[in-house]
Amino acid sequence: MIHFGIIGAGIRGSMYADTLSQNSYAELTAICDADQTKLGKFGQQGIRTYGDYRKMFDDANLDAVIIATPDFLHLEPSLCAAEAGCHILVEKPLATNSEDASLIARTITEHDVLCMVAFENRWNAPxxxxKNEIASGNLGKVVSINVTLNDTIFVPTEMLPWAKLSSPGWFLFPHAIDLVCWLTGDQIKRIYGWAGEGVLKTMGIETYDSMKALLEFNSGFAASFNSTWTLQNTLPLVYDLKVEIIGSKNSYYIDLQDQMVKQYGGEYKNLHTLGYSVDGRMLGAPSLMLFDFIDHIRKGKKPESDHIHGEYITKIIDAIHISARDHKIIEA
Structure with a gap:
């Protein structure tokens, strides 16, 4: 049995806790959050609860930990977990600056633990x-890729109390950029970024409203990335993810805004069918990702989306922010 701890008992931490309860090879032994009000339901289930993750590592005899803290709070828990000899599943991005990402990656390597960064679209069915079509050769040569990943304004104004410490780049680009790297098996050689602001700043949230990036890949194609998190709350789904992949043989268009079921009447919305439960069993991409991480631990197998790749994605996004700030092209 693999004994797990979770740091962060919010939306993601609670989802991971539910997923662990459905896996016969793992169990949730302990959970930690600075907000004690989030821990009551776990204590009632016999799970050990902590307000300090350092004490959790000292007391709970864990094999692995899930770090589900806000984007900017991954450094210290990751270092403590690696030093405690725990395998790590950490939310994306690995860190929100290159220096922290490098320190995390170096420490994980030194302590020889497994790490998976939660780039969950690798487990998203569409x-x-x-990916399978590309691997079979049906795409041909990549000509161009365009990715749009937006959120409604609910996300930075209500869902994330720490939005001022993030940006569309840090919150949304990790999903999008990792996705293109994974689908194509390619890496980035040239970076240009742009950022727009105004809407959130008038609301007292000091961060960008929108970011764009044009990334040139080693094999010669370019990919555009567009993320805005101030879309109107009337959007039928809280996020809008669309990917266009143009190849020399075939092209593919993926629209995760449309998940096959639409509601009409008092409110128009798209039901979220790609992340759901059947008879209490979680079946969405995050849960499949966690099941896969458990299998990697059981088999002693290094994940593809590991700390080294997580460091790489962080450095690319850091460079996008610098490019946007300085209005210059950056060589990767």
Whole structure:
């Protein structure tokens, strides 16, 4: 049995806790959050609860930990976990600056633990289907890729109390950029970024409203990335993810805004069918990702989306922010 701890008992931490309860090879032994009000339901289930993750590592005899803290709070828990000899599943991005990402990656390597960064679209059924098509040669040579990943304004104004410490780049680009790297098996050689602001700043949230990046890849194609998190709350789904992949043989268009079921009447919305439970069993991409991480631990197998790749994605996004700030092209 693999004994897990979770740091962060919010939306993601709670989802991971539910997923662990459905896996016969793992169990949730302990959970930590600075907000004690989030821990009551776990204590009632016999799970050990902590307000300090350092004490959790000292007391709970863990094999692995899930770090589900806000984007900017991954450094210290990751270092403590690695030093405690725990395998790590950490939310994306690995860190929100290159220096922290490098320190995390170096420490994980030194302590020889497994790490998976939660780039969950690698387990998202539509993208898995396209990945298989590309691997079979049906795409041909990549000509161009365009990715749009937006959120409604609910996300930075209500869902994330720490939005001022993030940006569309840090919150959304990790998903999008990792996805293109994974689908194509390619890496980036040239970076240009742009950022726009105004809407959130008038609301007292000091961060960008929108970011764009044009990335040139080693094999010669370019990919554009567009993320805005101030879309109107009337959007039928809280996020809008669309990917266009143009190849020399075939092209693919993936629209995760449309998940096959639409509601009409008092409110128009798209039901979220790609992340759901059947008879209490979680079946969405994050849960499949965690099941896969458990299998990697059991088999002693290094994940593809590991700390080294997580460091790489962080450095690319850091460079996008610098490019946007300084209005210059950056060589990767």
């Amino acid at each position: 993208f898995v289907a396209v």
